[in-house]
Amino acid sequence: MAHVLETSAQPDDARFPVVCMAEQPVPWLQETRVPIAATKHHARRVDYDYERAGTASVCIFAEPLQGWRQVCVRPQRTKVDWALEMAALLRTRDAAAQKVM
Numbered sequence: 583m584a585h586v587l588e589t590s591a592q593p594d595d596a597r598f599p600v601v602c603m604a605e606q607p608v609p610w611l612q613e614t615r616v617p618i619a620a621t622k623h624h625a626r627r628v629d630y631d632y633e634r635a636g637t638a639s640v641c642i643f644a645e646p647l648q649g650w651r652q653v654c655v656r657p658q659r660t661k662v663d664w665a666l667e668m669a670a671l672l673r674t675r676d677a678a679a680q681k682v683m
Contacts, residue, residue, distance in 0.1 A: 589683050590646070592683070593647075594647040594648065596678065596679070597678075597679060597680045597681075598679065598680060598681050598682075598683055599645055599647075599648070599676055599679050599682055599683065600645065600646070600647060600683050601643055601644070601645050601671070601676070601682050601683070602642075602643070602644045602645070602646065603641070603642070603643055603644075603668075604641075604642045605639055605640070605641050605642075605659075605664060606639070606640040606642070607637050607638070607639055607640075607659050608637065608638045608639065608640055609634055609636075609637055609638075610634070610635040610636045610637065610638060611632045611633070611634065611635065612632060612633045612634075612635040613628070613629070613631075613632060613633075614629070614631045614632060614633050615629040615631060617629070636658065637658065637659045638655060638656060638657055638658065638659065639655070639656045639658065639659035639663055639664070640653065640654075640655050640656075641653070641654045641655075641656065641663075641664065641667045643667075643671055650675075652671075652675075654667055
């Protein structure tokens with residue numbers, strides 16, 4: 583953990599940008615029963631039973647010293663998807679960097 587804090591405390595340098603990366607899996611859920619419409623006496627009623635229908639992925643990249651962040655959503659969650667997002671970041675925003683920290 584100390585290494586992470588030391589890296590984050592380094593001064594801003596365009597040759598060595600400090601980029602924070604995170605990935606959040608998001609489950610796709612499907613209702614198994616049709617909700618009952620609201621009436622004058624009852625609010626809309628929804629059954630809490632659901633069926634899993636796959637997983638999506640939310641990738642977050644942030645450069646705190648620059649005040650920059652990017653969020654992208656992929657329809658599935660695989661290693662290849664993460665690698666494609668990393669490649670896009672290194673090819674565009676940090677193309678001139680010697681090393682991304």
